[in-house]
Amino acid sequence: MSLDQAPSPKKPIYPVRLAQRLLRNAKDPLGIPERTAKTYRYRRRQFGAARRFLRKEFRWETEWGNRKPDWWRRGFLSRSVTLYQLPDNDPSLYINDVQRYFRTKRMVNPHLQEVLNNKFSFFLLVKNLGLDTDVVDLLGLHTRGHVHPFPQSRRIPVDQFLAEILSERQHIFVKPLHGAEANGVRSMKIADGEYRMDGQPSSIEEMAQWVRDFPRPVLFEAAITQHDSQAYLNPHSTNTIRLLTMPDVTDDHTPFIARASQRIGSVRSGHIDNxxxxxxxxxxxxxxxxxxxxxxxxxxxxxxxxAEHPDSGARIQGHQVPFWEETKQLVLDAAQRLAFMEYIGWDIIITQDGPVILEANINSGMNVLQVHGPLLADPRAAAYYRARGVV
Structure with a gap:
């Protein structure tokens, strides 16, 4: 046999890969029992979940005395025990952290989650819902060193785009296409002839370099001027409202608002209200x-x-949110048109002319809502979480 006719060598099968192959297929010729394979997969998922849970626990940098390992087996991170004032309040009425991180993500079909997770696709979707409101203006998208301004068809360098858009808009926000907890969000503005990024003196080149260095594509959004009464709460940040909608499974699946939280910036949070x-x-x-x-x-x-803002002294307790009825109607209308999504955390800005949708999230921000009381105390919410296997 010539060299040209020689068979190519087979790739080696390593022991770990062989074991995984056997356990994926319970009918393998070696006869791994189906029950053994299922047990292995279940234990592996359990171990992975426990590891992720502890990783989240230790993301909170605190003294060991503040940790409450007795509550870990009940599904609560130490910080949540303090946040929900447990055991003074009934733990069974709260969505715990295991349920929050590992089960509530099932609420939206996995094949549809990208629509909400990707801020660009969500913007395009909301623009076509026919809602009686505006959404935040999308100004452009950066990828591979250049910005594609909307709705134009050109492609320009980042520094040129920033100089042009800040001259026109004075204040913009830069956001990753994917992200949560305001990670990667930057405020860029020009005020009194001075460029600022996140409130600190900067330059066009410094801001452009930050965009170029960011490892993923980013969006440029117009900053929206909030209502005067909302700015009163904290003028240094845009103070948004998070509203959680879900269907009423006890009736006709009409969406309802389970909880709403006014988020307010502080010295600790800087230019954002997160x-x-x-x-x-x-x-x-x-x-x-x-x-x-x-x-x-x-x-x-x-x-x-x-009751009053710890930095500015502005009165919080009893403050009236403007356009509240319009805000509820907007969110319920949007939730009805996106009923196939079921479970959405809406972020709303109140302007002088009414509510504006900023974005929507699969991650509802559970603890920012439950700090004000357990969600399972609402029979409609409890029925929905049971129906979707969260509790």
């Missing part, structure tokens, strides 16, 4: 639109409540 960065959360009364006192994600074992 809860995980140190912003405040006040409950919005669903009937009246008035705010409760606000909480802040605890650094230790004490949960602080603020």
């Amino acid at each position: 809860w995980t960065k140190g912003g405040l959360s006040a409950n919005v009364d669903l009937e009246t639109g008035k705010l409760s006192a606000a909480a802040q994600l605890p650094e230790g074992n004490d949960l602080q409540w603020y």
Whole structure:
């Protein structure tokens, strides 16, 4: 046999790969029992979930004395025990952290989740829903060193785009296509002839370099001027409202608002209002639109409540959210048109002319909502979570 006719050598099958192949197929000739294969896969999933749970636990940098390992087996991170004031409140009425991180992601069909996870695709979708509102203006998208401005057909360098758009708009936000907890979000503006990024003096070249260095494509969004009464809560951030919608499975699956939270920026959170960065959360009364006192994600074992803003002294408790009826109607209308999504955390900005949709999330921000009370105390919410296998 010539060299040209010689058979190519077979790739070696390593022991681990062989074991995985056998356990994937319970009818393998070697006769691995189906029950053994299922047990192996179940234990592997359990181990992976436990590892991710502990990773989240230790993302909270705190003293060991603030950790509560006795609650881990009940599904609660140590910080959540303080946040929900357990065991003074009934733990069974709360969506715990295991359910939150590993089960609530099932609410939206996995094949549809990308629509919400990708801010670009969500923008295009909302623009076509025919809602009686505007959405945040999408100004352009950066990839591979250049920006594609919308709705133009050109492709320009980042520094040129930033100079042009800031001259026109004065203030914009830069966001990754995918992301949560405001990671990778930057504020860029020009004020009194000076460029600023996240409130700090900067230059066009420094801002452009940050965009070029970011490892993924980013979107440029117009900054929206919030209503004066919303700016009163904290003028240094855009103070958004998170509303959670889900279908009423006890009736005709019409969407309802399970909880609403007014997020307010602080010195800790900087130019954004994000809860995980140190912003405040006040409950919005669903009937009246008035705010409760606000909480802040605890650094230790004490949960602080603020009737007034801890930095500015602005009154929070009793504050009236403007355009509240219009905000509820907008969100319920949008949720009905996207009923196939079922479970959406909406972020809304209140402007002088009414509510505007900023974005929507599969991640509802469970603890920013449940700090104001357990979601399972609402029979409709409890029925939905049971129907979807969360509890």
